[in-house]
Amino acid sequence: xxxxxxxxxxxxxxxxxxxxxxxxxxxxxxxxxxxxxxxxxxxxxxxxxxxxxxxxxxxxxxxxxxxxxxxxxxxxxxxxxxxxxxxxxxxxxxxxxxxxxxxxxxxxxxxxxxxxxxxxxxxxxxxxxxxxxxxxxxxxxxxxxxxxxxxxxxxxxxxxxxxxxxxxxxxxxxxxxxxxxxxxxxxxxxxxxxxxxxxxxxxxxxxxxxxxxxxxxxxxxxxxxxxxxxxxxxxxxxxxxxxxxxxxxxxxxxxxxxxxxxxxxxxxxxxxxxxxxxxxxxxxxxxxxxxxxxxxxxxxxxxxxxxxxxxxxxxxxxxxxxxxxxxxxxxxxxxxxxxxxxxxxxxxxxxxxxxxxxxxxxxxxxxxxxxxxxxxxxxxxxxxxxxx
Ligand SMILES: Cc1cc2nc3c(=O)[nH]c(=O)nc-3n(C[C@H](O)[C@H](O)[C@H](O)COP(=O)(O)OP(=O)(O)OC[C@H]3O[C@@H](n4cnc5c(N)ncnc54)[C@H](O)[C@@H]3O)c2cc1C
Numbered sequence: 001x002x003x004x005x006x007x008x009x010x011x012x013x014x015x016x017x018x019x020x021x022x023x024x025x026x027x028x029x030x031x032x033x034x035x036x037x038x039x040x041x042x043x044x045x046x047x048x049x050x051x052x053x054x055x056x057x058x059x060x061x062x063x064x065x066x067x068x069x070x071x072x073x074x075x076x077x078x079x080x081x082x083x084x085x086x087x088x089x090x091x092x093x094x095x096x097x098x099x100x101x102x103x104x105x106x107x108x109x110x111x112x113x114x115x116x117x118x119x120x121x122x123x124x125x126x127x128x129x130x131x132x133x134x135x136x137x138x139x140x141x142x143x144x145x146x147x148x149x150x151x152x153x154x155x156x157x158x159x160x161x162x163x164x165x166x167x168x169x170x171x172x173x174x175x176x177x178x179x180x181x182x183x184x185x186x187x188x189x190x191x192x193x194x195x196x197x198x199x200x201x202x203x204x205x206x207x208x209x210x211x212x213x214x215x216x217x218x219x220x221x222x223x224x225x226x227x228x229x230x231x232x233x234x235x236x237x238x239x240x241x242x243x244x245x246x247x248x249x250x251x252x253x254x255x256x257x258x259x260x261x262x263x264x265x266x267x268x269x270x271x272x273x274x275x276x277x278x279x280x281x282x283x284x285x286x287x288x289x290x291x292x293x294x295x296x297x298x299x300x301x302x303x304x305x306x307x308x309x310x311x312x313x314x315x316x317x318x319x320x321x322x323x324x325x326x327x328x329x330x331x332x333x334x335x336x337x338x339x340x341x342x343x344x345x346x347x348x349x350x351x352x353x354x355x356x357x358x359x360x361x362x363x364x365x366x367x368x369x370x371x372x373x374x375x376x377x378x379x380x381x382x383x384x385x386x387x388x
Pocket of ligand 1: 034125132133135161211366367372
């Protein structure tokens, strides 16, 4: 493994930094990865990325990308995450459905959907989880019944991030209730404007409206919107999850928070018996984050060498997201009573970002597969332990 970036890669990093400097307002505060506020600003930012073909730069040119390597893509993701740049749905568009359509979609589906993604004209959401199907996703019950050239969909999804902004949803439905549970599932693309779809907000514990419940009542979905074969949607769904878990951005976000906390310690110079405890704790978290950086670089390096990260993606996911919680926990303690103030308090430090960060740091250890599920994957596929 080569730990150095090439001069061209370093130059690309500078170019991305310059772009971010020019296109994010000077008083810009980093946004959360799943932020749904200031939506118009988020969409406009994506339009600016699209103008440079930077929505999905790692996609092949025929699909609107620049054919970047995984290392280039990782540098890009790292810089955007460090800046806290808005996502505006890219996580679903580019991180999930786009690459899945490239692998499993028909030519017609690729022609219809990929250019709209790379031109930042569309936003997707993910309809996987249901009230009775999260970690055990294959238990999902939303039903689709064939009726001529359509499927008729009835059921409910939950925790659907951004459904209230989305134009389209990729979703899993049960098409054969009698088959073994992994075999009776189909993957559909659904226009969110179709009659019979109701989106209801769920407000999270940090007070943000990011995810939703989505109800389907006799929703007609054309058969041509099916990806892959009927009842074989599980394989399409798993391809998508592999793309979803290779996300390496959280280390850069952690670094930004650690820099804020280091600055705080430098300026306040706390004395007394806690001085060394605080310094040492910060140093430990910094070391851990640098370790995480190496783990995430390894994923990109493997991908550039034609290897498919599997349990390695679970290692970085569980490591980086749990570390994110520890960093925020240290942060609220370091700031003392100020660390509990909401962003709208005039006494809040760093715009209340540490307090909010502490609350929202729980979510990444749950979505894209909980920490327990990641550990199961590491135990089985990484360490060869038996399933039961
Ligand atoms: C912020 C956020 C955004 C989300 N966005 C979306 C979205 O856009 N679309 C979507 O479809 N879903 C989304 N989800 C849902 C997410 O995928 C599920 O919450 C997740 O898969 C866990 O499922 P669950 O909530 O039903 O918990 P459960 O699966 O019921 O798990 C409950 C607890 O049991 C543990 N557990 C379960 N099974 C095992 C096992 N085999 N071994 C050990 N422990 C186990 C879990 O780790 C967890 O601690 C989102 C979730 C969050 C928090």
